[in-house]
Amino acid sequence: MSRIHFPPEILNQIFQFLPSYDFQVVSFRGNHDYALLACSQVSRSWRAVALPRVWSELVLPCTSAGERGLLRLANFLTDAALDRRHNLAHFVRSIEILTETVCEHETTLKEVTAPIVRIIQLLRPGQLRTLTIDPPNPCPLICYDLIPIFDTLKSLMTNLTTFQISGIVDHGEEAIDLLNYLPVSLSSLTLRECYNLHTLPSQSPPTTLPLHHILALPRICHLELSHLPSSIHPTHLICALRTWSTSLRHLSLIACPSLHDDRVIYALAQNCPNLVRLDVGHAFESPSLRHITDGAMCALIDACPALETLSCANLRALSDVFLGYCARNGRMLRHLAVWNSPRIRGRGVTDVNGWSNLEVLEVFDPDGDMVGEFGEMDLDFGRAVLTECRKLFFCRIGYEGEVVLRSG
Amino acid sequence: MSDPANITLVTMDGTTFTVPSAYLHRSKLVQDWLRSEGDKQAMEVKHVTPFVLQGVLNFCEIHAEDTSEPLADPADPTKPFEADPRDDAFRGMPDDQLLQFTMAADILQIPELVRLTAQEMASRIDGKSPDQIRAMFNPDDLAEEDVDSDNEMGEVGEEGAISK
Numbered sequence: 001m002s003r004i005h006f007p008p009e010i011l012n013q014i015f016q017f018l019p020s021y022d023f024q025v026v027s028f029r030g031n032h033d034y035a036l037l038a039c040s041q042v043s044r045s046w047r048a049v050a051l052p053r054v055w056s057e058l059v060l061p062c063t064s065a066g067e068r069g070l071l072r073l074a075n076f077l078t079d080a081a082l083d084r085r086h087n088l089a090h091f092v093r094s095i096e097i098l099t100e101t102v103c104e105h106e107t108t109l110k111e112v113t114a115p116i117v118r119i120i121q122l123l124r125p126g127q128l129r130t131l132t133i134d135p136p137n138p139c140p141l142i143c144y145d146l147i148p149i150f151d152t153l154k155s156l157m158t159n160l161t162t163f164q165i166s167g168i169v170d171h172g173e174e175a176i177d178l179l180n181y182l183p184v185s186l187s188s189l190t191l192r193e194c195y196n197l198h199t200l201p202s203q204s205p206p207t208t209l210p211l212h213h214i215l216a217l218p219r220i221c222h223l224e225l226s227h228l229p230s231s232i233h234p235t236h237l238i239c240a241l242r243t244w245s246t247s248l249r250h251l252s253l254i255a256c257p258s259l260h261d262d263r264v265i266y267a268l269a270q271n272c273p274n275l276v277r278l279d280v281g282h283a284f285e286s287p288s289l290r291h292i293t294d295g296a297m298c299a300l301i302d303a304c305p306a307l308e309t310l311s312c313a314n315l316r317a318l319s320d321v322f323l324g325y326c327a328r329n330g331r332m333l334r335h336l337a338v339w340n341s342p343r344i345r346g347r348g349v350t351d352v353n354g355w356s357n358l359e360v361l362e363v364f365d366p367d368g369d370m371v372g373e374f375g376e377m378d379l380d381f382g383r384a385v386l387t388e389c390r391k392l393f394f395c396r397i398g399y400e401g402e403v404v405l406r407s408g
Numbered sequence: 409m410s411d412p413a414n415i416t417l418v419t420m421d422g423t424t425f426t427v428p429s430a431y432l433h434r435s436k437l438v439q440d441w442l443r444s445e446g447d448k449q450a451m452e453v454k455h456v457t458p459f460v461l462q463g464v465l466n467f468c469e470i471h472a473e474d475t476s477e478p479l480a481d482p483a484d485p486t487k488p489f490e491a492d493p494r495d496d497a498f499r500g501m502p503d504d505q506l507l508q509f510t511m512a513a514d515i516l517q518i519p520e521l522v523r524l525t526a527q528e529m530a531s532r533i534d535g536k537s538p539d540q541i542r543a544m545f546n547p548d549d550l551a552e553e554d555v556d557s558d559n560e561m562g563e564v565g566e567e568g569a570i571s572k
Contacts, residue, residue, distance in 0.1 A: 004504050004545040010511055013522055016483035017530035035530075041538035043547035 011049040055091035060116050062099040067112050074115035081122050089122035094130035113149055120152045130162040147174045157181045164190035179210050188222035215240035224252035232258055238267040248272040252279040265296035269303035276306050281313030294322040301329050311337040319343035327352040337362040346381025352388045362396045416450035423458040431468040434478050436517035456512045464512050467521055470494050479519035489527050
């Protein structure tokens with residue numbers, strides 16, 4: 001059989017299409033189905049192209065169950081680093097630190113953090129592009145200390161483009177200080193659960209997030225914030241929206257009461273025409289959620305023609321005026337969710353021609369009346385949606401229990 | 409000066425193909441050439457055989473009327489690949505021929521064709537062991553120290569499933 005020579009750039013193209021790694025599948029079935037690893041063992045030329053991809057993303061399970069594997073990985077990568085040609089750690093571009101959400105005190109998480117620090121120390125400053133951290137809730141018995149991990153990561157963050165962390169406030173000032181190291185190269189930022197839910201008696205009172213630094217980052221195109229403290233004022237975000245301007249594609253403001261404000265929505269309409277996704281609101285009713293009105297949301301629909309996903313939760317001031325306008329003009333919308341807005345009932349909204357691309361529609365009130373085909377929602381509205389929205393495959397109108405699914 | 413409505417391509421052995429320029433609107437190489445050297449008689453495509461170029465041009469003709477937005481990146485995750493029955497010819501192709509088409513698509517910078525051929529090649533590789541892949545393509549060998557390292561890497565992965 002003749003030898004088939006694959007130029008490296010072609011192998012690279014092909015390897016892009018191999019399935020991404022699935023932690024659970026590999027854990028359960030072993031490595032044999034992991035196509036990229038198999039490719040790295042085919043030949044010298046294949047290996048040279050596959051190995052950077054095999055090691056480009058590290059998942060570090062900060063759990064007692066992961067301890068043995070982490071220790072072995074740390075030893076393996078340390079040995080590999082002795083030979084410059086085989087320093088696999090230099091291929092790493094993404095790190096995800098997974099944790100157990102609750103410390104059961106019988107774990108050895110303190111011993112888990114040490115190999116994670118050893119592994120991170122093998123990386124060169126500036127090589128990391130993506131960092132995802134899901135730290136556990138603080139342990140009252142102080143079974144572990146994540147600060148060494150945070151401290152080690154700081155020097156590696158100079159070229160990050162994506163950063164995601166949950167519950168950072170719970171881990172105190174040293175953890176929050178990590179946010180001061182977010183570089184100007186950052187384009188995607190997710191800060192979830194930025195409230196002090198599990199503060200330990202031994203910890204100091206809640207610390208202020210460095211929001212001025214975060215909102216001054218110039219290249220943000222994806223921003224998710226949830227449960228932000230009220231100390232942030234809409235004008236801070238509005239100023240940032242002017243900077244991000246046409247770059248901003250995705251904005252999520254969940255349970256950020258001070259930012260649920262018409263001024264933010266109008267600023268989006270004026271400055272961010274390329275917005276593709278907006279999530280705004282809170283799962284629970286809050287008086288401040290009356291500050292986003294029909295006028296601002298209609299302006300957003302007009303000004304952001306690329307908007308595909310819009311989720312509004314508990315925006316109590318929204319009414320059928322917005323729903324009707326959206327139904328006529330939201331031409332690119334594929335996913336619309338309006339939860340618990342008591343003034344939205346669909347009355348008079350029968351022209352839904354704008355929703356020609358709509359695939360998912362959820363307009364319901366969890367506390368609404370469950371009587372009738374669409375609960376408290378207008379019957380004509382429900383029927384117009386089901387008749388006119390040809391691409392709709394998931395529809396929930398009226399109350400949670402009623403779901404219409406279509407195939408094809 | 410060449411006819412602006414048509415373009416002539418010359419393969420490695422001098423064979424010429426004249427087709428409507430519109431067929432090749434998704435080829436970045438051709439579009440760049442038309443902008444900078446469009447006044448010349450013909451564009452050389454030196455590393456492509458007549459058979460492969462004919463196949464590429466067939467693909468371009470079939471898809472000339474497609475209204476989908478041109479792909480900027482063949483592996484753009486936001487634009488999932490959907491098999492098109494018009495491209496079935498590529499799915500039954502021998503491996504070495506498929507590789508020739510992948511290379512031609514890469515040279516001509518046609519992201520849609522790169523995606524089609526690279527995706528097809530990836531699906532042939534996926535799920536196979538290193539030995540099975542070697543049997544398909546007969547590539548060069550691995551060094552002995554690499555094999556030792558691989559064995560250890562496999563054990564590390566099986567224990568903690570660490571590297572993605």
